Amino acid sequence: MKIKTVTTIAVILGASFTLAACNMKSTSEAPNPYGKEVRSGYSYATPETQAMQDDDFSNPGMPLVDTAAGMWNKPAGEAKKSCADCHGAVDDAKGGPVGIPMKGVSAKYPAYDEATQKPMNLELRIMKCQTENQKAEAFKYDSKPLVGMTGLVAMQSRGMPRVSTADDPNDKLHAAWKAGEEFYYQRRGQLDLACKHCHEDNAGNIIRAELLSQGQSNGFPTYRLKWQGMGSLHKRLGGCNKEIRAEPYKSGSDEYVNLETYLAWRGRGLVMEGPSVRK
Amino acid sequence: MANQPRVKLPKTAKSGELVQVKTLASHDMETGNRKDKEGKAIPRLILKKFSCTLGGAEIFGADMHPAVSANPYITFYIKAEKSGSYVFTWTDDNGEVTTVSQDMAVS
Amino acid sequence: MSKSTHQMVQMDRRQALKVAGAGVLAMGFATAAHATxxxxxxxxxxxxxxxxxxxxxxxxxxxxxxxxxxxxxxxxxxxxxxxxxxxxxxxxxxxxxxxxxxxxxxxxxxxxxxxxxxxxxxxxxxxxxxxxxxxxxxxxxxxxxxxxxxxxxxxx
The missing domain is CATH 2.60.40.2470 (SoxY domain)
Structure with a gap:
């Protein structure tokens, strides 16, 4: 009887080691680390919080998006150009004179920026547009206008599945994806925890009073009940890092953009929800 | 208010119909109980009054306290009796008023 | 104010800590005052x-x-x-x-x-x-x- 128990434990241990090994695999054929069960944070939320997101008249982040929609048409900067001058209406399927529609953008971001040879997320892309094309001063990262504008652009991809092929070594984002993966599995902070300890190993479990989610990024920017405001993915990542008593990186830092690139890949197939509502 | 409030009111309604109104304002609702990074008290600044009027007569109103969450959301019903411009106003501690008007045709 | 400072000086360390502790407790109580x-x-x-x-x-x-x-x-x-x-x-x-x-x-x-x-x-x-x-x-x-x-x- 005793021997049997020991064997069982050994088998379980062996199996979990094999699983762990599988999870670390990173070829383009590699299954998603969650297998088939990729879950949006929405599915972990209470019915009350879900209801807030389901109706845009009840989503408290939406007034910021309305303001951004007004800014979309307003000329700005020395170039006196508006977003609409280049891209047309924000929901224009053709994407205005430059032919770059906003629909689908957030589902495939971060994208590779040839100029810096680095990935660029939606926020950084908007800021770049402001400085280079409008010749204006860019909004500050995590400022209300930038969060609102990110929300407006993200909204155009609602319902579309997240795409990423950054695990492919030929993908230009691969190096960033790799760095992001390393970050994800790296223990850090006084609590010595990696992202994976909560969001891969224990998603669905409760830590004190907190139900852990997979830590997916498909809902950002998100209105957080705790913040009582809408915020970026990087603001959330900073909060996560503080929570495990690690020094947070700056919003917009290479570290977080790399992690964002990797998180997008982990969440591929998930339907885009931004601006969402979370606890 | 820097960001305009949202109001959901149907454009048309049948006479006597009960319609639900949803309003969402954009405001920090600073309680006056918090301190900034230097330890100085952040003064209270909240939206304290909300009202919905038609032709100057109040149909519905609310008096808010600091315990109302940031970005105040208020839902209520009105009985569709008269067509007209329904006026929604929010008044803050300093007396600053934000107004949104929406027409509803009652048949 | 000057009087209490004077008294403090005369206290030994343990007494001073007790007083300080009571002060902190009172302050904590004041800021955490809740309706009932x-x-x-x-x-x-x-x-x-x-x-x-x-x-x-x-x-x-x-x-x-x-x-x-x-x-x-x-x-x-x-x-x-x-x-x-x-x-x-x-x-x-x-x-x-x-x-x-x-x-x-x-x-x-x-x-x-x-x-x-x-x-x-x-x-x-x-x-x-x-x-x-x-x-x-x-x-x-x-x-x-x-x-x-x-x-x-x-x-x-």
Whole structure:
């Protein structure tokens, strides 16, 4: 009887080691680390919080998006150009004179920026547009206008599945994806925890009073009940890092953009929800 | 208010119909109980009054306290009796008023 | 002020620590001052009329456990024909355990048509939410519901 128990434990241990090994695999054929069960944070939320997101008249982040929609048409900067001058209406399927529609953008971001040879997320892309094309001063990262504008652009991809092929070594984002993966599995902070300890190993479990989610990024920017405001993915990542008593990186830092690139890949197939509502 | 409030009111309604109104304002609702990074008290600044009027007569109103969450959301019903411009106003501690008007045709 | 400083100098270290400790305790108490069920009851007694407790006329829709105390959705319905002769005039919402009990007061008229109102509120801890409805005849109906508020979740 005793021997049997020991064997069982050994088998379980062996199996979990094999699983762990599988999870670390990173070829383009590699299954998603969650297998088939990729879950949006929405599915972990209470019915009350879900209801807030389901109706845009009840989503408290939406007034910021309305303001951004007004800014979309307003000329700005020395170039006196508006977003609409280049891209047309924000929901224009053709994407205005430059032919770059906003629909689908957030589902495939971060994208590779040839100029810096680095990935660029939606926020950084908007800021770049402001400085280079409008010749204006860019909004500050995590400022209300930038969060609102990110929300407006993200909204155009609602319902579309997240795409990423950054695990492919030929993908230009691969190096960033790799760095992001390393970050994800790296223990850090006084609590010595990696992202994976909560969001891969224990998603669905409760830590004190907190139900852990997979830590997916498909809902950002998100209105957080705790913040009582809408915020970026990087603001959330900073909060996560503080929570495990690690020094947070700056919003917009290479570290977080790399992690964002990797998180997008982990969440591929998930339907885009931004601006969402979370606890 | 820097960001305009949202109001959901149907454009048309049948006479006597009960319609639900949803309003969402954009405001920090600073309680006056918090301190900034230097330890100085952040003064209270909240939206304290909300009202919905038609032709100057109040149909519905609310008096808010600091315990109302940031970005105040208020839902209520009105009985569709008269067509007209329904006026929604929010008044803050300093007396600053934000107004949104929406027409509803009652048949 | 100078007198107490003088006294402090004469104290030994242990005494000084005791005093300091008491001071901190008193300060902590002051900043963490919360309303009590009595405060809420007092506010309700000021509404006039004799309040009918556990009124079946009032339905309070609240989550059993709030996902976050900063934004707790609440919906209140009061059983009333909402006619000129018989309607709800005010619906007051109180939080027994907040720094001050008042949350929001809704003012209704016969044109409101239906006494069904909602908002979102801040709750500092697990507590009762008390709702008082003032009717057009001056009667006051009261009901309450407990909400569990968990603190110490993941931050940021």
């Amino acid at each position: 069920p009595e405060d809420a009851a007092m506010a309700i007694s000021k509404l006039g009329g004799s309040a009918k407790a556990d009124s079946a006329k009032i339905t309070i829709d609240l989550p059993e456990i709030a996902e976050n105390g900063a934004t707790v959705p609440v919906n209140v319905t009061v059983d009333s024909p909402m006619t000129a002769a018989d309607h709800v005039k005010h619906i007051h919402v109180f939080a027994e355990g907040n720094p001050s009990p008042e949350v929001i007061s809704f003012n209704l008229t016969p044109s409101t048509g239906k006494a069904d109102v909602g908002t979102r509120m801040r709750l500092g801890k697990t507590q009762n939410v008390v709702v008082a409805a003032v009717m057009s005849d001056g009667s006051v109906h009261v009901n309450k519901k407990e909400v569990k508020v968990t603190i110490g979740g993941c931050g940021g």
